[in-house]
Amino acid sequence: MTTxxxxxxxxxxxxxxALHDNDWTRGWAAxxxxxxxxxxxxxxSAHWYLPGTAVTATIAPRTxxxxxxxxxxxxxxxxxxxxxxxxxxxxxxxxxxxEVRADLGWGLDHGTWSVLRHVFxxxxxxxxxxxxxxSQPAAFHYGLGxxxxxxxxxxxxxxxxxxxxxxxxxxxxxxxxxxxxxxxxRFEEQARALMLQGDHQSLVDYELLGxxxxxxxxxxxxxxxxxxxxxxxxxxxxxxxxxxxxxGGSISMLSVQFG
Numbered sequence: 001m002t003t004x005x006x007x008x009x010x011x012x013x014x015x016x017x018a019l020h021d022n023d024w025t026r027g028w029a030a031x032x033x034x035x036x037x038x039x040x041x042x043x044x045s046a047h048w049y050l051p052g053t054a055v056t057a058t059i060a061p062r063t064x065x066x067x068x069x070x071x072x073x074x075x076x077x078x079x080x081x082x083x084x085x086x087x088x089x090x091x092x093x094x095x096x097x098x099e100v101r102a103d104l105g106w107g108l109d110h111g112t113w114s115v116l117r118h119v120f121x122x123x124x125x126x127x128x129x130x131x132x133x134x135s136q137p138a139a140f141h142y143g144l145g146x147x148x149x150x151x152x153x154x155x156x157x158x159x160x161x162x163x164x165x166x167x168x169x170x171x172x173x174x175x176x177x178x179x180x181x182x183x184x185x186r187f188e189e190q191a192r193a194l195m196l197q198g199d200h201q202s203l204v205d206y207e208l209l210g211x212x213x214x215x216x217x218x219x220x221x222x223x224x225x226x227x228x229x230x231x232x233x234x235x236x237x238x239x240x241x242x243x244x245x246x247x248g249g250s251i252s253m254l255s256v257q258f259g
Contacts (some may be wrong), residue, residue: 002155003036005087006237006259009160009229010115015067018077024253025118027243030100031255032119036055039155040084042091042148044229044242045111046222049180054101054131057088060088060103061127076218079113084126087156088245091130094147103131111161111225115165125157141224145231152259158232160225164191165216165252172248180246187216188252195256200230216252226256233258 008031017025047066048054063078092100108116108127116127132141151158165184172178188211194202202228206213217223233239243255 002039002153003029004173004259005038005152005155005157007037007152007158007229007232008258009162009164009226009256011243011251011253011255012111012115012161013163013251013253015070015110015114017073018110018117019074024243024245027255028115028118029121031242035149035157037075038157039066040087040128041116041120041159042151043108043112043116043129044085044132044158044160045109045129046132046226047109048106048129048131049134049221050131052131052136053095053098053133054103054106055088055091056083056106056108056129058107059085060085061129063113064107064109065164066109072226077117077121079108079115079117079123081108081116081120081123081125081127084128085135087126087128089150090154091128091148095144097111106131108114113161114149115161132221134221136207138204138220138224138227140229142200142231145193145228147236148228149232158226158229159254160229162222162224162225163252164188164226164254165250166222167218167250169214169218170195170215170250172250178249180249181215183188183212183215184250184252187212188246188254192241193252195230198235203227203230229256229258
C-alpha cells in the first residue's frame with residue numbers, strides 16, 4: 001500500500017543556500033529525513049514562469065543555473081536526479097483538458113535543486129517540474145493544485161518553491177544580518193494565520209489583503225507556488241511550519257507542510 005505523502009512549500013531564498021549549512025538548509029534536510037520516501041517529486045518553482053503550462057519530459061533533466069553574479073562554485077553545482085515519464089503522463093492526465101506541453105529543453109532550476117540537494121542529497125528521487133503560467137490569475141494556480149491532489153496518494157511529493165514574502169528592491173544586499181521590515185513580518189504572520197484557519201480563499205485573493213501584501217508580493221511568481229500546495233492540501237491535514245526566518249529583511253524563508 002502506498003503511503004500518502006504530505007505536500008510542502010519551501011521558501012528557498014538566496015541561491016547560495018544551495019551551498020550553505022545554516023538553520024534553513026538544516027531544516028530542509030530534516031524535512032527530507034522525516035518524510036516517507038516518495039516515488040518521485042513534482043516541483044512547482046517560481047523560476048519557471050512563462051505563458052502556458054509545461055512539464056519537464058526528459059529522463060535526465062539538466063541542472064539550470066538561472067542566475068548571475070554568484071561565485072563560480074555555485075555554477076558548478078550539478079543535481080543529477082532522474083526524470084519520470086510516467087509522472088509526466090499522469091500530470092497531463094490529471095490536468096486534462098488543459099494543454100500541458102511536454103518540454104524537452106528545460107530542466108531543474110535553482111528553485112528546485114537548491115532545496116532538493118539538502119532534502120534528498122543523493123539525487124536518487126526522480127524529479128519533474130511543472131511551470132507556472134504567468135498569464136493566469138491566482139485562482140487558476142490554486143485550482144491546478146486541487147487537480148494534482150491525487151498524486152499524494154500515489155507516492156508523489158508535490159512541492160512548491162518560492163517565498164511568501166519576496167521583495168528584492170528592499171533586500172539588504174551585502175548587509176547581514178538585517179532586521180526584517182515590519183510589513184514583511186505582518187504579512188507573513190497573516191499568511192500563517194490564514195493557513196492555520198484553513199482560509200485559502202483569502203490567500204488566493206492576496207491582492208485584497210492591503211499594503212503589507214503589496215509590499216510583500218510586488219510580483220506574483222514567488223507567491224504562486226504556495227497556492228499549488230494549498231490546493232493539494234486536505235482539510236484534515238496538520239499544518240506545520242518546519243522552517244522559519246527572514247533573510248535580508250524582505251525575503252521569507254518560511255516552509256509550510258500539510259500532512
